Amino acid sequence: MSGHAASRGPRATVAVLASAGGLALWALHFTLIYAINAFACERGYEGARLLGLPWVPMMIGLATLVVAVPLLLILRGATRGLGGPVTEGGQAEPRFTSWFAAAVAGYSLLAVLFQAAPSLVLPACGVGY
Structure with a gap:
């Protein structure tokens, strides 16, 4: 294996x-939202408050923040790789994988935000319907 190919691999x-x-991370956020809501509905915490704020939206907001920060870091790191040459050693793969990582992180971040949005406008467990 040449030194050039070895430096490209990692x-x-x-x-x-x-x-x-x-x-x-997107899947983790999806799972956390359902776990938080299931726990709240099962244990009767749908109306509970923590630090004066509704418990369920606060926990979902915290889970969203915990997942969004690494997604932003992945997006930032992947977009740094997009400024390089189109081909490296005659192959376009390194730039494509960076582009794909940036696209997946960006779409995952949007999906995470769209998953969290209903918790801000809808009551937990259907309370109030």
Whole structure:
């Protein structure tokens, strides 16, 4: 293996893992939202307050923040790789994987925000309907 090919490998691997990380964080957020709502509805916390704020939206907001920060870091790191040459060693793969990681992180961030939005406008557990 040449030194050039060895130096290219880890960067492409990180970009591929960043793509998977974006999707995993999106799935984690989805799971957290349902777990928080299920816990609140099962234990009767739908009307509970924490520090004067409704418990369910506050926990979902915290989960959103915990997931959004790494997504923003992935997006930032992946977009840094987009400024390089179109091809590296005659292959376009390193730039494509960085582009794909940035796209997945961006779409995952939007999905996370859209998943969290209903908790701000709808009551937990259907209370008030």
